[in-house]
Amino acid sequence: MAAQKRDVPQNINEEYYQISSEILSSFPKYRPPVDLFSFREDICVLAPYCRKGDRLSNAQVEEVAQLCADGSLFVSRSDHPIYSRHIVKQLDLVLQDRNLKEAEIVDICIRALVMRYSEFYAQPVKLLFDPLYRDLMVVTEYIFEDKHRIAGFVRRLFRVHEPARHALNCLNVGLWLWMQSVSEMRRKDLDKVALALLLHDIGMSKVPAFVVNKKGPLKQEERDKVVQHPILGVKIMQKVDISFEELIRACFEHHERLDSSGYPQHEPGSRISRIGRLTAVVDSFSAMIMDKPYGEKxxxxxAARELAQDNRYEPDFTKPLMAAFAAQTFGQLIDMDGNLEVPE
Structure with a gap:
């Protein structure tokens, strides 16, 4: 359990994080990566305890642990970049540290998923899928606790194309749309839809980079490689032994269109699943708002308005999306590309 907050002055709470025992235990034992401060109850101020990188003695290690247990150990919010990069690698800590602000939690979650997805995309094997799945379940637990938190994720959109960033755009926008369309949000459904949205485009990892990054029209043989990526995505997920219905449909159908003009099967709308229709909308929306080698951003x-006017897409999803952006439902949008730090 996280340490209880002491009754400290409000300005201290605003400028410092109180460190929980879980966070402290995740730091290097003898060389904390951040400046540490201890609360002086007698004069109600924080006093510097040690500077980041300083080596602690055995006695200091024990004292730091006791200060933490007493709720008297703090780190400055000016060290947030270091603090957040550290938690990114142990994402479950965001559920335990009640001192993080909601915006900080959302940023950390997005960075963690970008890191995990990029690793899995580069080498789509079970070993790298497991940490991605674990971190995604942290995010769905966080959202399930309060469904309104999804707005904070949608507010943060990537505008420069890269596979992991595209996947995160689709996950965040897709979850918001799905949540508007269900009368009751069940955790198991949320988990399945989230995984389907995040991994729907994983087949692109098997398309040669020179094709993906090519400027201008593709040759027919190059287009043939791209057209195969929905099928390749299904095969990848079956290979890592994750092949439930929603995920398979999202992988296979996200380029199908209601008028049968899509691929790979040219399915009519009556044969495209609801998750397939949802994924088609968010996949196209994300592609439209991002800088990429081809097409206009x-x-x-x-983008939402154009999709709502296109009868190839499911209006149950395009119309709420258009209405939300027209009404600025998510408030001021944050371009994550200008403020993204993924740990090495």
Whole structure:
């Protein structure tokens, strides 16, 4: 359990994090990566305890642990970049540290998923899928506790194309749309939809980079490679022994269109699943708002409006998306590309 907060002055709570025992135990034992401060109850101020990188003695290690247990150990919010990069690698800590602000938790979650997805995309094997799945379950637990938290994720959109960033855009926007369409949100459904949205495009990891990054029109043989990626995605997920219905449908159907003009099967709308229709909308929306080697980047509201006017996409999803961006439901959007730090 996290240490209880002491009754400290509000300005201290605003400028410092109180460190929980879980967070402290995740730091290097003798060389904390952040400046540490101890609370002086007699004069109600924080006093510097040690500077980041300083080596602690055995006695200091024990004293730090006791200060933490007493709720008297703090770190400055100016060290947030270091603090957040550390927690990114142990994402479950965000559920235990009640001192993090909601915006900070969302940023940390997004960075963690970008890191895990990038690793799995580079080498799609079970060993690298497991940490991605574990971190995604942390995110769905966080959202399940309060469904309104999803707005904070949608507020943070990537505008520069890269596979993990595209996947995160689709996950965040797709979860919001799905949550608007269900009368009751069950945790097991949330987990399945989240995994399907995040991994729907994983087949692109098997498409040669020179094709993915090519500027201008593709040759027919290059287009044939791209057209195969939904099938490749299904095969990847079956190979890592994750092949439930929603995930398979999302992988296979996200380029199908209601008028049968999509691929790989040219399925009519009556044969495309609901998760397939949802994934098609968010996949196209994300592609439209991102800088990429081909095509023109749209502003989110413009992209949502164009999709709502396109009868190839499911209106149950495009119309709420257009209405949300027209009404600025998510408030001021944050471009994550200008403020993204993924740990090495």
């Amino acid at each position: 749209h502003e989110p509201a413009e």
